[in-house]
Amino acid sequence: MIKINDLHVIYGKEPLAMIKALLAKIELEKGLTAEMLIGLKPNLVVAKPAENGATTSPLLVEGIIQYLQEKGFNNIVILESSWVGESTKRAFKVCGYQDISTKYNVPLIDLKEDSYRTIKEGELALDICLKALEVDYLINIPVLKAHSQTRFTCALKNLKGCIPDREKRRFHTLGLNRPIAYLAKALPVNLVVVDAINGDLSFEEGGSPVAMNRIIVGKDPVLVDTYGAGLLGYSRNEIEYIEDAVKLGVGSGELASARIFEYNTGEKSGTVFKPGRQVRRLASCVVAKAACSACYGSLIHALQRLDQIGKFAQIEQLFIGQGFKKEERDGIGIGSCTAGFSSFIPGCPPSAHQIVEFLRNML
Numbered sequence: 001m002i003k004i005n006d007l008h009v010i011y012g013k014e015p016l017a018m019i020k021a022l023l024a025k026i027e028l029e030k031g032l033t034a035e036m037l038i039g040l041k042p043n044l045v046v047a048k049p050a051e052n053g054a055t056t057s058p059l060l061v062e063g064i065i066q067y068l069q070e071k072g073f074n075n076i077v078i079l080e081s082s083w084v085g086e087s088t089k090r091a092f093k094v095c096g097y098q099d100i101s102t103k104y105n106v107p108l109i110d111l112k113e114d115s116y117r118t119i120k121e122g123e124l125a126l127d128i129c130l131k132a133l134e135v136d137y138l139i140n141i142p143v144l145k146a147h148s149q150t151r152f153t154c155a156l157k158n159l160k161g162c163i164p165d166r167e168k169r170r171f172h173t174l175g176l177n178r179p180i181a182y183l184a185k186a187l188p189v190n191l192v193v194v195d196a197i198n199g200d201l202s203f204e205e206g207g208s209p210v211a212m213n214r215i216i217v218g219k220d221p222v223l224v225d226t227y228g229a230g231l232l233g234y235s236r237n238e239i240e241y242i243e244d245a246v247k248l249g250v251g252s253g254e255l256a257s258a259r260i261f262e263y264n265t266g267e268k269s270g271t272v273f274k275p276g277r278q279v280r281r282l283a284s285c286v287v288a289k290a291a292c293s294a295c296y297g298s299l300i301h302a303l304q305r306l307d308q309i310g311k312f313a314q315i316e317q318l319f320i321g322q323g324f325k326k327e328e329r330d331g332i333g334i335g336s337c338t339a340g341f342s343s344f345i346p347g348c349p350p351s352a353h354q355i356v357e358f359l360r361n362m363l
């Protein structure tokens with residue numbers, strides 16, 4: 001069974017099969033009883049298909065439902081409230097959740113229509129949708145992606161879809177970071193399943209998806225977010241709400257004491273990568289030969305971080321990919337395949353954070 005300091009990462013291109021395999025590894029059913037109401041909370045912030053990089057893949061949610069139903073758990077609901085100004089019902093439809101609901105007889109709950117309860121958590125009183133509080137086992141299914149205000153969004157911030165629109169607006173007046181941490185304290189989740197297949201490079205509403213080809217599962221949302229932030233090029237202390245959540249005791253951000261299990265590592269290569277304009281600009285300094293998507297995605301996120309801190313223009317050329325495995329030459333290589341280069345960062349794949357630190361020291 002999965003422990004609080006465990007992270008399970010599976011690579012591949014088929015979210016449905018991947019998540020079923022991963023849930024079997026962690027024996028999800030052992031933490032459940034037949035009478036439990038199980039809530040699935042995807043990220044449907046906007047009404048755009050998952051391919052745009054903003055919303056949770058319906059195949060991932062379908063895989064979770066299939067797994068649960070095959071084990072005899074049929075008391076499942078899908079909960080969401082899209083961002084202010086978007087209709088959750090429209091998002092359910094456009095993102096493929098209406099079809100899932102019909103196919104598996106799983107109700108969709110639009111939390112914009114729900115009532116709420118005020119929960120006092122430390123110095124803050126938070127209004128949280130009743131249905132989210134009522135489920136017995138909450139599975140948070142965020143997308144790993146960038147965010148224009150908080151830099152990064154994953155497990156902790158995805159819970160913002162469990163509060164009324166009025167409360168979402170108030171969160172912004174409170175500085176966003178602190179209330180996100182308090183919300184995670186007030187609304188504990190039982191499991192986090194991260195869609196890190198194709199999250200966006202810069203905005204939570206999508207538009208510049210980057211293939212990362214993996215799903216991450218953990219119980220501690222702070223640990224999951226710390227790990228996820230690293231995949232996008234950030235250390236824990238660069239994401240304010242993760243630090244706030246650590247201080248509040250929501251979870252641990254100590255990756256050093258985490259047990260990380262990886263599966264299907266041979267599946268890191270893969271999906272057809274269709275870079276948008278922004279990604280193409282960042283990739284202009286990259287020479288890739290048979291690069292795995294997981295590795296290439298890490299590099300693109302790292303270059304985005306270096307661009308943000310004004311270092312991107314100093315990079316001349318980087319090499320990445322399995323096609324460089326046997327080459328010995330001058331140049332800067334990314335990933336263990338480039339071990340023959342005069343400078344290279346090991347890892348298979350290295351995280352964006354590792355690449356950022358490596359390149360920062362070289363520039």
Ligand code: SF4
Pocket residue numbers: 268290291292294295320321322334335336337338347348349350
């Ligand atoms: S180091 Fe090589 S094999 Fe490993 S992920 Fe990168 S490109 Fe793929």
